[in-house]
Amino acid sequence: MNDIIKTILNHRSVRHFEDRPLTDEQIRLIVECAQAASTSSYMQAYSIIGVKNIQTKKKLAEQAGNQAYVEKSGHLFIFCADLHRHEVIGEMEGKNVEDSLRSTEKFMVALIDAALAAQNAALAAESMGLGICYIGGIRNNLEEVSKLLKIPNKVIPLFALTVGYPAKETAKKPRIPFEHIYHEEEYKQDQEAYVRELEQYNEIVSNYYDQRTNGIRKDTWTGQMARMLSNPTRMYMKQFVEKKGLNLN
Amino acid sequence: MNDIIKTILNHRSVRHFEDRPLTDEQIRLIVECAQAASTSSYMQAYSIIGVKNIQTKKKLAEQAGNQAYVEKSGHLFIFCADLHRHEVIGEMEGKNVEDSLRSTEKFMVALIDAALAAQNAALAAESMGLGICYIGGIRNNLEEVSKLLKIPNKVIPLFALTVGYPAKETAKKPRIPFEHIYHEEEYKQDQEAYVRELEQYNEIVSNYYDQRTNGIRKDTWTGQMARMLSNPTRMYMKQFVEKKGLNLN
Incomplete structure (x- = not known):
């Protein structure tokens, strides 16, 4: 078993970090690794927002449901599905790209591109001895998050990736056989x-x-899932995504 | 620079493979690596279909736009966003989970979960000296693909990952700065x-x-993008996804 497979199989979410920021070199290398992932038709339909400002982190932590490890980490990366860039390209090139960009297909492309990039970033960080946790909690209130991060149309913040020096190990939950x-x-x-x-x-x-x-x-897995899913959450999402000009046709 | 970062940065899509199948051990390890990725709220909202049958591969290759490397590879993994499992769980547990499962939010969760898992699989394969290529082309005709693979409701095949022993190196396209x-x-x-x-x-x-x-x-990147996007494709996707009981509210 090689080191990469060991790192992959050894993954666990880290929710307690040392108070020690990542260096700019580490941040850059993590982003470059994210970008090396495959991308649908070379579209690269995502953006990454790096947050260092403690006030912004505090607000994001609140919006994500008071998750302290959002605030106290080495760095916070926000991964966004991004078709705004391609909207600007349409203007630059004088082409009508709107029908494409509004489609569910391109919404899916942007989500997949962003997630592939994020997983590369996560593994790159873990290979450097850092710990990571994905924070889907920012989707609790994307209206506020988008205002805070000045997100334009056709961009959806999907999740944060909080990265830092692990202060506490967590256990690995057993996966589906x-x-x-x-x-x-x-x-x-x-x-x-x-x-x-x-x-x-x-x-x-x-x-x-x-x-x-x-x-x-x-507890059981199916019990846990059924309890969670019988209480629908983030039901504003369809409307929000459509208002942002995505997933419309 | 450690080996993982080297592997990540050295990624390029491989479209020419030796005629040499993956072993069952390799397939299993790749899937276990996929499963080790983070998953939103422990949902694991994806499935992986492995295709060895040459007739099925041929048909998928046709549907993906006659991409020979779909047919001629070591193994074909189809990554699916999967909320069918959670529908069955609702029945098992006697809970109403339908509103959740029909939501755009959970559709996004399933896409993200599947993509995170796929990128782990891709890197695991690459770390074993194999090459990979993502095939979004199967989304050209999901009606046919779904029939072929007997896909139930609330499951969307997102892309194939073709894996095998590289017969020819490809170049690495420059990413956005x-x-x-x-x-x-x-x-x-x-x-x-x-x-x-x-x-x-x-x-x-x-x-x-x-x-x-x-x-x-x-050619330029913006030129290439604008040409591609001014010719909308896969515009049946919204309807298809809705018919499958996803992304509805």
Whole structure:
């Protein structure tokens, strides 16, 4: 097993960081690694906003649900799906690109491009001995986040990546078993086997919580998911994204 | 510079592969690496379909626009945004999760989860001496692809990842300059500087094509983008995704 695979498999989210900023060289290298990821049709449909200002960090931490590790980290990268650049390009080149940019297809391209870049950034950081955590919590209130970061139309902040020197290790949560997430040749058709696999995974997750909390947390994966999903959140998203001129046709 | 950063920065798409399949051990390790990526609220909202069958590969290659390297590779992974699993969970747990699953927010979660996992898979493969190429072309005709792979509701095949032993090296296309993709503290407000940066990038891309084609290809990045975007493609996507029960509210 090579070092890259070791780093990948050893990933865990870090939520406690030392009070030690990243250097500009580290930031630049992480961004360059992000950019080296594949991009759909060379579009590079994303932007990265780096936040050092402590006031901005405090506000973002509040908006993300008072997650202290947003504020106290080595650096905060905000990954945005970005089709504003391509809107400007349309003007520069005198071409009508609006229909394309408003499409669900290009919205998907921008999301995928941004996420591929982010995962490269995350691994680059981890390879440097840093810890990371993705913060989807900024999507709690994208209206405020967008105002704070002066985000133009056709740009959606997707998540923050908080990076820093780990002060505390966290545990690695067990993933869905290989046999369930991976389908051979076609999507699994056997519904009974499918449910049975989920029940087997429940046992694994249940044991994990049991051991981690000395028997206090009794939970399963499907139970946790069903509770969470029966309480819909961020239901303003469709309207917000459309108002920003994306995902419209 | 460590090995991981070297691997990340050295990425280039590989479109010519040796006729040599991946072993089951390689496939499993690549999938386990994919799964080690972060996932929003532990949702793991994706599936991976592995295709070995040559007939299926041929059909997918056709649907992706006759891209031979879809057919001739070591293995084909199809990454899907997957909320079908969570629909089944709703039934198992007797909870109403439909409003959540139909939301644009959860559609975004599934796309991001799938892309983060895919980029881990890509890097794991590259670290093993394999080459990769993302194939967005399968989105040309998701109706057919979904039929072929027996994809259920609430699942969208996003792209294929073709993996194999490289038979031919490709060049690395120059990325958007750091100063343009990276914003400090807030999104760049200076429109003139913004356009100037794009023009500077045009020079870099123009030189790249010039050198690669011995002066035959005269092109710029903004020119290429504007031409492509003024010809909207995959405009059926919104309807398709909605028909699959996603991105609806």
